[in-house]
Amino acid sequence: MAWIKTEPPDDAAEDIQNAFQALKAMYPDCYVSGDSPNRDVDSVMESHALIPPAFYHAFATFAVLLSEGLPLSRRDHELIATAVSAANRCNY
Numbered sequence: 001m002a003w004i005k006t007e008p009p010d011d012a013a014e015d016i017q018n019a020f021q022a023l024k025a026m027y028p029d030c031y032v033s034g035d036s037p038n039r040d041v042d043s044v045m046e047s048h049a050l051i052p053p054a055f056y057h058a059f060a061t062f063a064v065l066l067s068e069g070l071p072l073s074r075r076d077h078e079l080i081a082t083a084v085s086a087a088n089r090c091n092y
Contacts, residue, residue: 006046016049019056026063030074 009020023045049055066077085091 004047004050006043006050008046009049012049013052016052016055019049019052020045023056023059023063026060028066028068028074031066 007016009017012020045055045059048058072080
């Protein structure tokens with residue numbers, strides 16, 4: 001859960017709702033579940049959506065980096081994220 005006030009995608013402006021849907025379509029299925037109950041968008045994405053121009057471009061870049069055709073697996077991505085978070089003393 002984000003520490004800053006976020007707006008649920010269903011309540012966001014139409015351009016943000018469209019961006020959420022477009023991004024969801026870009027990610028492999030194993031990345032789309034989200035950490036919010038009964039929702040497909042996690043709080044990290046909701047936080048970034050507060051700056052609409054940066055939101056779509058940043059998460060579209062992430063989607064390309066997580067593409068199924070690349071050599072790293074979901075497990076590899078999670079291990080890298082865990083190591084970086086630990087090095088940064090971040091509990092995310």
